[in-house]
Amino acid sequence: MKKRGTVEVFDTNFNVFTTGKSHIADHKELLYLCTVDDSVIKSAINYTGSKHKLLPQLLPLFPTEYNRFVDLFAGGASVTANMIKFGHLSTYLVNDIDKHVIDFFQYLSNVSFESFKSEIEFEINQYGFSDTKKKGYSFYGVDSSKGLSNYNKEKFLKLRDDYNNSQSPVLFYLLVVFGFNNQIRFNKDDEYNLPVGKRDFNKSMENKLQRFMNILQTNNISFSSVDFRKIKIEINDFVYVDPPYLITDASYNENGGWTEQDEKDLYQYLDNVNQSGAKFALSNVILHKGKENELLKKWASKYQLHILDYHYNNSNYHSKAKFSETVEVLITNYFPVEMNK
Structure with missing residues (x-):
């Protein structure tokens, strides 16, 4: 049931019927409530x-x-x-x-979600990328429609060079997060070649990552x-x-x-x-x-x-x-x- 939604378990004491020859302690009736997530x-x-x-x-x-x-x-x-x-x-x-x-x-x-998230946040801090999840857009002098491309551009180019020289899953994901339209594109030399995008590792992206990882790890x-x-x-x-x-x-x-x-x-x-x-x-x-x-x-x-x-x-x-x-x-x-x- 956990694959379909959030599960809660309720119990209540329940008298067991016996012929007197059995002793069953702590007998309960259970109700399982699954709130189905159809998204x-x-x-x-x-x-x-x-x-x-x-x-x-x-x-x-x-x-x-x-x-x-x-x-x-x-x-x-x-x-x-x-x-x-x-x-x-x-x-x-x-x-x-x-x-x-x-x-x-x-x-x-x-890898666990918490472990991967820690790696992501460490690298974001190391490169000096924006973090609107903690600071909001106003901290960087922009709104969500204008986006963060100017602030993150030089940092992104450094990330892109680092990934093309030494590919890793964490840097790959950061390229997707901070890249143009969060998309993936490699040239004929197997180098990631998209420019910087307008977004960063926001709460929506974090939630999407967590839900996806939970699925990959359960089957x-x-x-x-x-x-x-x-x-x-x-x-x-x-x-x-x-x-x-x-x-x-x-x-x-x-x-x-x-x-x-x-x-x-x-x-x-x-x-x-x-x-x-x-x-x-x-x-x-x-x-x-x-x-x-x-x-x-x-x-x-x-x-x-x-x-x-x-x-x-x-x-x-x-x-x-x-x-x-x-x-x-x-x-x-x-x-x-x-x-x-």
């Missing part, structure tokens, strides 16, 4: 393409019976975190090609950082797939980060998953700014196409386009329980 767990990092806003639509479309959950392109791992939180009992594999992120998650899964999670083609799937796995989107302009598509051949290889990989008897669910964008993913459209005709906010089976998704420039879909090789009700 979505956000990742500790601000990852491009995070699915935390879509999770209320995605989770009901996921299967309920499987032995292992495979997050093939985990990104910020918010999907895995919420699969765990909402009671899906299985083992978990969190995989992403970005080794910096996976190393960070692995570190968080093995059977494995981590890997390999190309998706190398992940072997078993018959009782459920594979969630949120790859780079071929027709969008996110940073992961720069410099050939995700090619048409990668897209075709992924479709073949999922066809093999289907043939193995395992289940998969693929998140993707089928229409974006007037551009249509024809490859996806053709391949998805073999499976179940669900337009988010609606539930269609291989239907005409163009009706959704008038509401948005981007049409997000989920493609599954199974019929979700929600559709069978």
Whole structure:
């Protein structure tokens, strides 16, 4: 029950019935009260393409019976975190090609929150970064809309150089905290290259980190950082797939980060998953700014196409386009329980 919310235990003395041959002392009746927390767990990092806003639509479309959950392109791992939180009992594999992120998650899964928080606060003090959690924005002569970029700029450049020379999980997290839009970006030389941002390690960010770490440390999670083609799937796995989107302009598509051949290889990989008897669910964008993913459209005709906010089976998704420039879909090789009700 602790995975679902805050648990309180109440007890009262209760007379036990015996035939006189047994003596049972301190017999009580117990009441367990669980105040359920249905809020979505956000990742500790601000990852491009995070699915935390879509999770209320995605989770009901996921299967309920499987032995292992495979997050093939985990990104910020918010999907895995919420699969765990909402009671899906299985083992978990969190995989992403970005080794910096996976190393960070692995570190968080093995260190206490209080210990990590102490490391963060020590480094913030060492670099001389702002600390609005203790001092507020007015101490630095700014408000929240103007932000702290001018105050933290030189300190951030020092942090960035230090991390690029000697990478560590603590410095990685500080780059996310003090970096532009709290995002992650590395150049072709594997150097973090975003400029300073407007925020610091505030209370909201601390709470988000703590909730995320609590999830990572309560379950059977494995981590890997390999190309998706190398992940072997078993018959009782459920594979969630949120790859780079071929027709969008996110940073992961720069410099050939995700090619048409990668897209075709992924479709073949999922066809093999289907043939193995395992289940998969693929998140993707089928229409974006007037551009249509024809490859996806053709391949998805073999499976179940669900337009988010609606539930269609291989239907005409163009009706959704008038509401948005981007049409997000989920493609599954199974019929979700929600559709069978």
